[in-house]
Amino acid sequence: MGNPYLEMRGVSKRFPGVQALTSVSFEAYAGEAVALIGANGAGKSTLMNVLGGNLQSDEGEILIGGQAVSINSPLAATANGIAFVHQEMAMLPTMTVAENIHISSFPTRAGIIDRKAMEASTAEVLTRLGCHFTPDTRIQVLSTGDRQMVEIARALLSKPSIIIFDEPTSSLTSREKARLFDVIRTLKTEGVTIIYITHFLDEIFNICERATVLRGGSTVGGGLLSELTTADIVHMMIGDVGLDTRSAKHSTQQREVVLKVTGLNRRGVIKDISFSLHKGEVLGLWGLLGSGRTEVARAIIGLDPIDDGQIEINTGSGLHPIRPREAQRWIGMVTEDRRNEGLLLPMSVKQNMSIANLRGLLSRWKLIDNRRETELATHFVNRLNIIISSLGQPVKTLSGGNQQKVVVGRWLELNPPIFIMDEPTRGLDVGAKAEIRRIIFELAEGGAAVLVISSEIEEMMALGERYLVMNRGQIVNELPGTSTKNELMGAAAGAAQME
Template identity: 40%
Template sequence: MTTPLVEMLDIDKSFPGVRALSRACFELLPGEVHALMGENGAGKSTLMKILSGVYTRDGGTVKLDGKPVEITSPRQALDAGISIIHQELALMRDLTVAQNIFIGREPRRFGILDEAALNRDARAIFAQMNLKLEPTVRVETLTIAKQQMVEIAKALSYRSRVLIMDEPTAALNDAEIAELFAIINQLKSEGVGIVYISHKMDEIKRISDRVTVMRDGEYVGTVPAADTPIDTIISMMVGRTLSNETAAITDTSRNPVALEVRNLRRGRDIRDVSFELRRGEILGFAGLMGAGRTEVARAIFGADRREGGEIWVGGKRVGISSPQDAVAAGIGYLSEDRKLFGLATGLDVRNNIALASLARFTRAAGVLDDAGMHQAAEKYIRQLSIKTPSDTQEARLLSGGNQQKVVIAKWLLRDCDILIFDEPTRGIDVGAKSEIYRLLNQLAADGKAIIVISSELPEILRLSHRIAVMCEGRLTGILPGGASQEEIMRLATLREPAMEVRHAG
């Protein structure tokens, strides 16, 4: 039998108040893509952070090439040929792409940084990846998708034998995913072992050889990807049957208008966008990467200054020039980048949930009603099934899916009438997705007006009463719920609005 590149046996790990791993196991063969799956908080990332030297294990054995090893730092892991691409980006935004890739390993000539060699080496990696990117541009100017590709290039630059990818396609479009999969297949042929963490079932079936499932920090089982039905994998992950509840395809045209956007403009990102959102409606926004969906949301919320257009709430024109103005008008926004814009990661869960509603909990002389904040936080921890030892746990210590639930709780507590959810389930497992879908449907049933921006067409089709489609900053059409993926993609690639479709539904 082939000697595994990696064996992890009976791994234990605890944090204050949390037992993250209990006798967890994992194996990786040379030239294998091995998917590691489980709900958020199942222990996947913790297990891989132990392998990559970010955390030290409390118990168990790690073997490389059949020999026990002690990996106590990321540098030691890199030296052993183990690289990890984290779910959350870890780039230095003020440095160039090439500088980020080779930070700490820069080529020098006569003791001076050799920028030409640095950029030449970066271009060689981009050529391997078939990636069109200039090494001299600053990372802060790149889209999230391009930043993710820089992370991948950085990992490849170490010529690692073990490559851990934690949700690598979360911000990539279909073309970029195809490029990534081509790179993965090339690495497989060279004997590189790849650990692939993802919640996207279609990706797992396309790219992986085996699937290992974890639940509640424990090993559940390992199955062949090609021969195992998706439903079986999901059952292993969640240990329960998931709801297939979808938005009822009902006519919302007679409901009162909650939000009206007229001729919204911002350079080439937003070109004369107009639409209505009604109470009790989920309006899905679909489109390819860069279509302008997030830009529209940020302009409505006052996070970006618009160059023209009007925003009407409840039949009254409102002046929104900042997020504070939007919140005062009853609009809440859940950003696609939860850590940068949605959370104060250094604060605990309680304070994060109360963050948009502090006036409600402020007594005389500015003293906060801590007991009231605790009561409110506990309500939403229960309602959203947020996995946390208590509401005093720092938000940075939660899994990605539970962090997302904390952001949702913040806006539910604020009780906004209009809610904009930008990629609400990005990086969230199938069980948590089902819970969030059910929550969104319930909010709509309660009369909330909801915009959902998603790059996943099945999600848009599952949730939306109507579907607004954008391409290159323009709203090219609004389709009724129940439209086909083909209809959506036609509008997503249409450079001019289809007026006969635009006001459908």
Template identity: 55%
Template sequence: MAADLVLDGITKAYPGVQALSGVHLEAYRGQALALMGANGAGKSTLMNVLGGIARMDAGTISIDGASIEIGSPRDAKAHGIAFVQQELNVVPSMTVAENILISDFPTRAGLIDGKAMRRHTAALLERLNCPFSVDETVENLSMGDRQMVEIAGALAREPKILIFDEPTSSLTNREKRKLFEVILSLKQQGVVIIYVTHFLDEIFEICERVTVLRNGATVGTRMMGEVTPLEIVHMMLGQNHSQERLSEPRSGGNKPLLTVSGLNRQGVLADVNLEIREGEIVGLWGLLGSGRTELVRALTGLDPIDAGDLRFDAGGGLRTVTPQQLHRQVGLVTEDRRGEGLLLPQSVRQNLSLASLGTLLNSFLMIDRRREQALARDLIERLGIKVSNPAQRVGTLSGGNQQKVVFGRWLATRPRLFILDEPTRGLDVGAKNEILKLAVELARSGVSILMISSEIEELMRVCDRYLVMSRGRIIEELSGSSAKSQLMDAVSGKAPLEALAS
């Protein structure tokens, strides 16, 4: 059977980086093709070529046996290609209907036809089983609902080829199930689906074939029924990947670095008490809506608190601090690295030095560029950040390397406490392993870490203790040797029903 979409010999280079080297990909109508690879393997670049966002240097693209030219997103749209990107392209100040049809508003007598726009978008939202109104302003929606708006916008073009780039990264389980139902419907309609993700379980549920890239080249293509998850990981990394512990749990011994007593925020946090000791990794575990991120934001002054006593040892023993003072003492790796952690248009050098500018000033109170350059090169080498040079724009790096830049910025300030909020979200298994190893190395050097992750397995590879949250409270403390079932049991019966169902 001849493929309906063929990308052959696709090559793309950026200054100092060979992003794609003769990539070959085939996809078929009525099927979903999983595109897998480690961060930096070339997945996004390849899809940007197909979506008209980037121009290839060499190669051919064929649809239904005919060679086509794609030089812009407009060209891609003309050939029936739609792209649901990982980084949302919605306009927060506009309505849902306006966002969905932003590239093709219906008109009447030369003016936008509001009734037709709402009618068309209402049908799309019903198809996706979305609970919000077409007239709702997007900035009032959750990240998951914004993702559904992005997907509805792609469906509005009635595509023949639909690319999903990490579509479930912001979705709850309920929203993910809705998306999978839509993908099944699209396959039944004969649409070509290309599904880019880091979640192996998803591709075995919805995809028929998988193509794996490594270092910008095609490693191979397999039918899903002929390959195991471990084999895919081996193809991605070129090596076996272990889920064993990176560090055996340690108990007690060290003195407290941070103590929190009676932390409250009405309707969000209730009587939170915790202690973090020097050189230990504490996992903060809980289901959706348990208050994990809200606790971190309250601790660091990003959200207000109603009451609570915070004591921190900045040298010389525990002393009372405000959340704002604590913020200046910790390295905070936020859940949203692109939205909150990085200045995407700026260089890697500028992002790495951002938290250390006060130490890089010369006698004229200007930034000493040579010292800034030296700092950046030292951190790049220390963390193994893959970059052509420190002047490269940080927005062009892979997700794993972007996360290393966030780590590097705080490492330069030598904090005694790191707070990591979903530090491996959106990363492949190899990049996740590197980030977890970095956390272990920091702990061994005496740095304390409070780590949030939605993946219990990740916490269980590195943590010395677990704090379990539900409904804004810490309901239990477990040792690092606890089994996965014990963490799950700790929240069962104590978590809100909507969280358990998500």
């Protein structure tokens, strides 16, 4: 196979309170895609941040094409042909696609920004990625999936020889995903080295040749994917823990309605949304990305205005209509967008876990009872297996998956009667996903009503006792919990009516 194009040798990195990487070695050949896998907090992003020049390792060396290189900044990484598609996107929403893509490398002509050149080179990569928006579109009007494509376009711009993808598909539609995979295949034939981080193990078998598995900051295994199974990889990632695939679906007959939505409308967004959610029920809101599922959730809890419609909540003495935003007193909303809606990033794990719960934690003197706050936060950190060095650690320094667990944890503390979970396991590893599923069942068994939104069909099928299917802002179908994958996919695509 010749010599690897990229070699990282003996890389170690310590953060205050945590050894994130311990003498990790990693290699990749020209023209191949290597999957970098591991549980949440295993050190994947940290290793790639070292390669991308965002972090300096304490020890270790990097060789490219057999030559030792020093990568002490993102610019040095670019100069060495390395591009990075980040897990969490940082963009300037009021600026255009072209401006965001060129942010660190504005083309200048005699010292003046060359707008024409900027838009032309942007148009070229957008076409290559098959994007439908133009270079002068403002980021703020783009969907999460489109923004992810902009991030990928930015990486391609410098014509890199190594591209790092850190969970690139978590917000892409299946069509965007297919296009990304096509682009990756083409890049490989051009000799580009791809490093691919994901928690979707089916994806790595689809586009990667090899895998390297990290666990607790060390390399624990890997090899050619043609010689490995999913089970082998899960075993390397998390060891011998039994994954809970049990399905506790039960019937909703004769159970109390706790949330009743009637004729919810928001012009151009959602239309005539009516349904009931029962005590102890896990109701799946299913549909393709962009079908309006998140918009329904946001309207119910008053985050977006509605044109008309009624929301009733069973507050203990039957159903009562409530005003927008009042719903937030009874409904815990776990959002998919932890960066913008979910977390206060500079604040500590403990503070973040208690935000939703300040009321419950108020002591007689209306001061936050610090001991109780610590107890609760510790309990849920343990229960969700959140990897932190201390409760005082700022949330922004947690791994992506562990940030998501904090979002879930704070709502568990509050223990509301109704939960809306919008992509609750996005970015979580297989073990953590199973744990969240188990928690959802427990909540339902304990009498909570849970509305779940997930783009992962396996997850939907494992969870839902009943499904509402959305398409273009409307509920187009209701399916039983026993529905097959084909039935769900067909209904979401609008094909079910034709059968």
